[in-house]
Amino acid sequence: MNAPAENVLDIRNLSKKFGDFTALDNLNLSLRRGQILGFIGPNGAGKTTTIKILVGAMRPTSGSATIAGADCVRDARRIKRLVGFMPDTFGAYDNMRVREYLDFFGAAFGIPRRARTKRIDEVLETTGSGWMQDRYVEALSHGMRQRVGVARTLLHDPEMLILDEPANGLDPQARIEMRDLLLKLAGMGKTLIVTSHILPELSRICDVVAIITQGKLRAFGTLEQIMRDLRQRRTFEIQLCAPERVETVASAVREALEPGERDSVKAHPHESLVRFDTARSDTELSVILAALVGRGLDVAQFREIPKDLEDAFLSVTRREVPAA
Amino acid sequence: MIPVFTREFLGILRAPRSIWALLAAALAFSSLVLARWPAGDLVDLSGSGSRGAFLVFASALLGGVLLLVPAFPATSIVRERNKGTLLLLLNSPLTGRAIYSGKFLGVLAFAGLMLCTTLPAAAAVYAMGGVDPLRQIGLLYAVLAVVAILATTIGLLVSTRAASPDAAVRITYGLVFAVAFLTLAPHALTKGTNGIYALISQWLRRLSPLPVVMHLVGQGGSVGGGILEKDSGVWQFLVAGLGLSAVLAVATMLQLNHLLFDRSRDQGKITDDQSTLVRWFRRLVYLVDPQRRKSGIPVFLNPVMVKEFRTRRFGRFHWLLRLAAVCAVVSLLMTLAATNGTMDWGVETIGGLLVILQIALVVLLTPSLSAGLISSEREGGGWNLLRSTTLSGWRIASGKLTSVAWTMLLVLAATLPGYLVMTWIKPTMWNQVVLALISVLLAVAMTLAVSAAVGAFHSRTASATVTVYVVLMLMYLGPLVVWAFRDDPFGRPLVERALLITPLGAALSVIGMPGFAQYQLLPAAWWVAGITCIVALVVFAIQVWRLLKPE
Ligand SMILES: Nc1ncnc2c1ncn2[C@@H]1O[C@H](COP(=O)(O)OP(=O)(O)O)[C@@H](O)[C@H]1O
Ligand SMILES: [Mg+2]
Numbered sequence: 001m002n003a004p005a006e007n008v009l010d011i012r013n014l015s016k017k018f019g020d021f022t023a024l025d026n027l028n029l030s031l032r033r034g035q036i037l038g039f040i041g042p043n044g045a046g047k048t049t050t051i052k053i054l055v056g057a058m059r060p061t062s063g064s065a066t067i068a069g070a071d072c073v074r075d076a077r078r079i080k081r082l083v084g085f086m087p088d089t090f091g092a093y094d095n096m097r098v099r100e101y102l103d104f105f106g107a108a109f110g111i112p113r114r115a116r117t118k119r120i121d122e123v124l125e126t127t128g129s130g131w132m133q134d135r136y137v138e139a140l141s142h143g144m145r146q147r148v149g150v151a152r153t154l155l156h157d158p159e160m161l162i163l164d165e166p167a168n169g170l171d172p173q174a175r176i177e178m179r180d181l182l183l184k185l186a187g188m189g190k191t192l193i194v195t196s197h198i199l200p201e202l203s204r205i206c207d208v209v210a211i212i213t214q215g216k217l218r219a220f221g222t223l224e225q226i227m228r229d230l231r232q233r234r235t236f237e238i239q240l241c242a243p244e245r246v247e248t249v250a251s252a253v254r255e256a257l258e259p260g261e262r263d264s265v266k267a268h269p270h271e272s273l274v275r276f277d278t279a280r281s282d283t284e285l286s287v288i289l290a291a292l293v294g295r296g297l298d299v300a301q302f303r304e305i306p307k308d309l310e311d312a313f314l315s316v317t318r319r320e321v322p323a324a
Numbered sequence: 325m326i327p328v329f330t331r332e333f334l335g336i337l338r339a340p341r342s343i344w345a346l347l348a349a350a351l352a353f354s355s356l357v358l359a360r361w362p363a364g365d366l367v368d369l370s371g372s373g374s375r376g377a378f379l380v381f382a383s384a385l386l387g388g389v390l391l392l393v394p395a396f397p398a399t400s401i402v403r404e405r406n407k408g409t410l411l412l413l414l415n416s417p418l419t420g421r422a423i424y425s426g427k428f429l430g431v432l433a434f435a436g437l438m439l440c441t442t443l444p445a446a447a448a449v450y451a452m453g454g455v456d457p458l459r460q461i462g463l464l465y466a467v468l469a470v471v472a473i474l475a476t477t478i479g480l481l482v483s484t485r486a487a488s489p490d491a492a493v494r495i496t497y498g499l500v501f502a503v504a505f506l507t508l509a510p511h512a513l514t515k516g517t518n519g520i521y522a523l524i525s526q527w528l529r530r531l532s533p534l535p536v537v538m539h540l541v542g543q544g545g546s547v548g549g550g551i552l553e554k555d556s557g558v559w560q561f562l563v564a565g566l567g568l569s570a571v572l573a574v575a576t577m578l579q580l581n582h583l584l585f586d587r588s589r590d591q592g593k594i595t596d597d598q599s600t601l602v603r604w605f606r607r608l609v610y611l612v613d614p615q616r617r618k619s620g621i622p623v624f625l626n627p628v629m630v631k632e633f634r635t636r637r638f639g640r641f642h643w644l645l646r647l648a649a650v651c652a653v654v655s656l657l658m659t660l661a662a663t664n665g666t667m668d669w670g671v672e673t674i675g676g677l678l679v680i681l682q683i684a685l686v687v688l689l690t691p692s693l694s695a696g697l698i699s700s701e702r703e704g705g706g707w708n709l710l711r712s713t714t715l716s717g718w719r720i721a722s723g724k725l726t727s728v729a730w731t732m733l734l735v736l737a738a739t740l741p742g743y744l745v746m747t748w749i750k751p752t753m754w755n756q757v758v759l760a761l762i763s764v765l766l767a768v769a770m771t772l773a774v775s776a777a778v779g780a781f782h783s784r785t786a787s788a789t790v791t792v793y794v795v796l797m798l799m800y801l802g803p804l805v806v807w808a809f810r811d812d813p814f815g816r817p818l819v820e821r822a823l824l825i826t827p828l829g830a831a832l833s834v835i836g837m838p839g840f841a842q843y844q845l846l847p848a849a850w851w852v853a854g855i856t857c858i859v860a861l862v863v864f865a866i867q868v869w870r871l872l873k874p875e
């Protein structure tokens with residue numbers, strides 16, 4: 001273990017365009033050895049694009065990425081040895097048993113036969129898939145395939161594992177098992193990049209989380225940091241007795257807030273509710289409340305909406321959606 | 325039925341390959357007729373020129389229908405089943421019959437459209453004179469319609485049973501060609517004899533459109549009534565073809581239900597876990613037990629090549645052994661038949677038949693192995709995995725090509741005993757046999773290279789397989805069609821040039837096959853084959869490199 005604090009992954013100003021469409025916009029990320037990065041964003045956010053650039057299957061339009069000092073564009077061969085990559089599709093072959101499948105990929109990485117046999121036993125053991133070694137790959141269930149897929153990425157003992165949506169489509173039990181497997185791999189000293197379109201799915205086991213939407217990085221840091229940032233911008237609800245004055249209250253709140261926060265004010269006449277996000281302190285908020293009551297508006301309740309992980313994710317991913 | 329029909333028909337029309345097929349048909353037929361158009365202003369009243377044109381027109385049409393139509397029904401159902409939309413259809417109020425008729429009519433509508441593009445050419449043939457519009461051209465189209473119906477019902481039946489679109493394509497083409505050509509073989513052997521076999525083979529022959537079309541073409545002079553007379557075979561073909569189609573259609577409809585989805589997954593039973601007795605028994609039956617646990621891939625072998633063998637159903641050793649055994653037996657039997665004099669064929673004819681057997685094996689087997697070398701990886705997601713390994717493009721390409729080359733060489737080696745017996749009977753033939761074998765080897769190389777190269781441009785194995793078969797059939801059967809008309813419309817220089825396209829002509833001419841012996845094709849044919857092969861390999865390599873490089 002040399003210098004555990006150094007960065008294994010460095011992504012600098014990475015952009016990717018498909019014609020006019022910007023799939024990745026100036027991405028900056030770094031990751032230290034042995035960490036698990038949760039790379040999270042809704043479908044079409046640009047996660048797979050980023051990963052494909054990292055493993056050398058796509059060229060960035062601009063910017064650069066290095067893994068353990070190897071450039072993802074120029075040092076393609078070194079990257080292949082450093083990285084174990086599991087794409088979001090499995091890649092089954094007909095008429096092949098799990099063991100033969102792993103044997104083929106082991107041989108493709110040039111592992112000598114003796115060592116390969118031993119290595120296959122090890123990765124089957126690690127991923128808990130030894131019992132299916134004689135099954136045919138095309139007949140495996142989804143959960144079994146994901147395990148075999150992880151086993152395959154481990155064959156050449158790479159430093160870093162990049163797994164695209166490993167928990168996608170798994171049932172709750174299999175998802176827990178996948179989480180345990182990822183923790184086990186991190187325990188073996190691997191650096192992991194794991195993508196998901198659902199934040200709570202994996203984020204609890206991640207050391208760092210990157211949230212990406214529409215090709216832009218929205219939040220990056222430990223889960224606590226992100227949550228703290230998000231909590232600074234709290235959500236409040238004003239419950240009125242009757243729906244008639246909802247619009248009046250909404251415009252009064254809008255006037256009292258900073259210009260940047262005004263868009264978040266939403267009137268919900270059906271529920272007699274006004275909802276808004278703000279970074280203001282409690283004292284400042286009490287002034288707004290007093291003003292509303294002073295104008296004779298019938299406020300029944302003024303409450304803060306507690307946020308969980310999912311809300312945090314939604315509020316981040318919703319925030320900068322451009323107006324249609 | 326209507327929604328299934330419109331979806332099927334529009335689906336076919338939207339695919340680029342169908343537009344190409346339509347365009348190619350229209351272009352080919354108009355240029356064909358133009359090429360045969362009489363040079364002077366006078367219409368040739370004897371009609372011999374237009375008969376030649378009609379002959380070319382009819383054989384091209386038949387070839388076109390046989391080559392293009394089966395592709396569409398073959399993939400129709402199996403693709404929907406694998407994508408899951410068939411289950412949705414079956415869960416709708418539509419009955420199996422309605423789904424079937426919709427698909428059937430959708431494919432036929434497209435075939436009809438394709439035949440329509442050839443009508444101007446037919447009109448031109450008629451305008452040249454000497455051809456009866458109803459009794460020759462009209463009946464020709466009726467025969468072609470039945471061929472299309474037959475091909476469609478066969479394709480749809482295969483499509484309900486097959487596991488993958490490309491398997492369906494291969495099996496359908498195999499069956500359609502068997503019905504069109506193999507049905508003639510028993511009759512050729514039993515001709516002139518009586519008895520039950522002769523009768524059966526007489527009936528089998530009725531299923532082939534080939535004699536019927538030849539008959540329609542040949543009747544140019546005596547428009548009188550010869551065509552409709554009893555043994556012209558036209559009506560028998562129409563009835564037999566429609567009858568067989570009806571049987572196939574009913575069989576398919578009965579299968580179009582939820583039971584299609586009730587198949588158990590292979591549980592991966594393995595011989596190593598079974599008792600010693602079972603193990604020994606299996607060893608005796610299979611020689612090489614397919615369900616034994618494989619040892620790892622040795623380092624000195626290209627892993628891609630080994631993988632190719634292991635992932636092919638017929639690449640497993642026990643199948644290769646069976647195939648080789650069958651080839652050896654057939655080639656020996658043919659030669660022995662010649663020595664016994666049971667059929668008064670000369671050694672040259674036997675040699676020619678051996679060559680044809682070998683080339684037929686090459687042309688039928690090679691594309692099924694090599695057309696999907698790249699597309700099957702792209703389809704199944706294996707390509708991205710291969711890219712992420714440290715294998716070089718060179719290793720991937722060469723591993724894939726050698727896996728096919730070894731299989732074909734093994735199969736061909738199994739047909740060698742026939743040649744050995746031949747040279748033993750007539751030792752003077754040794755030189756000819758060597759030259760013929762070199763030509764056959766070149767045919768293997770060329771076929772392999774061309775099908776790999778053409779297939780590499782497709783992302784779906786089914787369409788790769790279809791395109792490759794069409795290209796190869798044109799390459800191999802085209803010259804033979806020209807040769808078949810060597811006396812009437814075509815002259816010797818054209819036939820000779822056509823035979824140069826494939827090494828088949830060269831192999832047949834050096835072995836002295838009657839009808840081919842008079843052409844001088846060596847060494848020009850080898851040059852042509854060699855250059856084609858190299859060009860195709862370069863194209864294949866470039867395509868592999870393009871697909872491997874980052875997007
Ligand atoms: N090869 C491509 N050509 C054009 N657009 C693409 C290509 N690959 C991805 N995209 C687009 O880029 C965006 C990001 O895709 P992707 O990285 O696959 O998202 P995800 O985060 O779901 O993995 C999507 O809008 C997708 O449509
Ligand atoms: Mg993705």
